[in-house]
Amino acid sequence: MVTAKRVSGLLVLFSSMSYAQTTPPNIASLESEAVERIALFANTLKSELGEAIQQGGLVAGIDVCQMKAPAIAESLSINGWKVARKSSKNRNPNNKPDxxxxxxxxxxxxxxxxxxxIENVTFSTTRDGQFRFAKAIKVAPVCLACHGEKISPEVKQALNNHYPNDLATGYKLxxxxxxxxxxxTLETP
Ligand code: HEC
Incomplete structure (x- = not known):
């Protein structure tokens, strides 16, 4: 069966060629890029939020979180990257974890x-053609005014107006x- 032999020979040739052309994803560099994107997200939001609270108080801070958090995440989600904050006890239902x-x-x-x-704990994996990375977000003192157990009536009111299904209160330090x-999204070979 000469033809069969030829065909299988070709298959071997093709598969070894495609093997040679496929560079495996460089996990270390993906991880450091993920860490960088997280730092950019966190720092940008932190400074926008701090400024808004300083100028207009917590209620202004809520507006900034609502407008800016998704916008900052979006601006960092380019070239196949996606950046987000997720929580099972979320304020914005778009932030529900998969x-x-x-x-x-x-x-x-x-x-x-x-x-x-859990301070420095990160997770990473590649699955279904995707590199995935996660890092914990802990509750710090500044978060309590909007996510804690005791929330002022005006903040509560503003949260109610924007987020009728808010689950993100009652947190402790x-x-x-x-x-x-x-x-x-990893490049397909
Ligand atoms: C001025 C009020 C305010 C403060 C202070 C605040 N947040 Fe939020 N937070 C919000 C609002 C509003 C949202 C919803 C944003 C949106 O619509 O995407 C939110 C959403 C989040 C989310 C996304 C998940 C979810 O619940 O939808 C995380 C994570 C989060 N906050 C963490 C923190 C942490 C950590 C701190 C302290 C460092 C903090 N927040 C301080 C108002 C606040």
Missing amino acids: GWEAEKIAELLDMLRNSES GDLRGIFSVSK
Whole structure:
């Protein structure tokens, strides 16, 4: 069966060619780019929020979070990257975690329950042609005015107006607020 042999020979040739042309994703560089994007997101939002609160108080801060958080995430979501904040107990229902994100949130909550530090914990994986990366977001003192247990009536009112299904209150200092979630679509060979 000469033809069959030829065909299989060609297949071997093609598969080894495509193997040679496919550069495996460089995970270390994807991870450092993900960390960079998270830092940009966090720092940009932090400065916009700080400025708004200083100028117009917490209610102005809520407006900025609503307008700017999704816009900043969008501006960092280019070239196949996607940057977001996700939480199971979310304020904006668009920030609901998907399966992988919910799994990582559950793992972080387990670590907190076991009194393990989650400060520098990150997760990364490649699956279904996607690089995925997640990092914990903890509740700091400044977050409590809008996410804590005691929220002033005017803040409560403003939150109610913007987010009738708000789940993101009642947090305590050091709680897990959510995760930064970053993904990149990997090039197909
Ligand atoms: C001035 C009020 C305010 C303060 C202070 C504030 N947030 Fe928020 N936060 C919001 C609003 C409003 C949203 C919803 C943004 C949106 O619509 O995407 C939000 C959303 C979030 C989300 C996205 C998940 C969700 O619940 O929808 C995370 C994570 C988050 N905040 C973390 C924090 C952390 C951490 C701090 C403290 C460092 C903080 N926030 C301080 C008002 C605030």
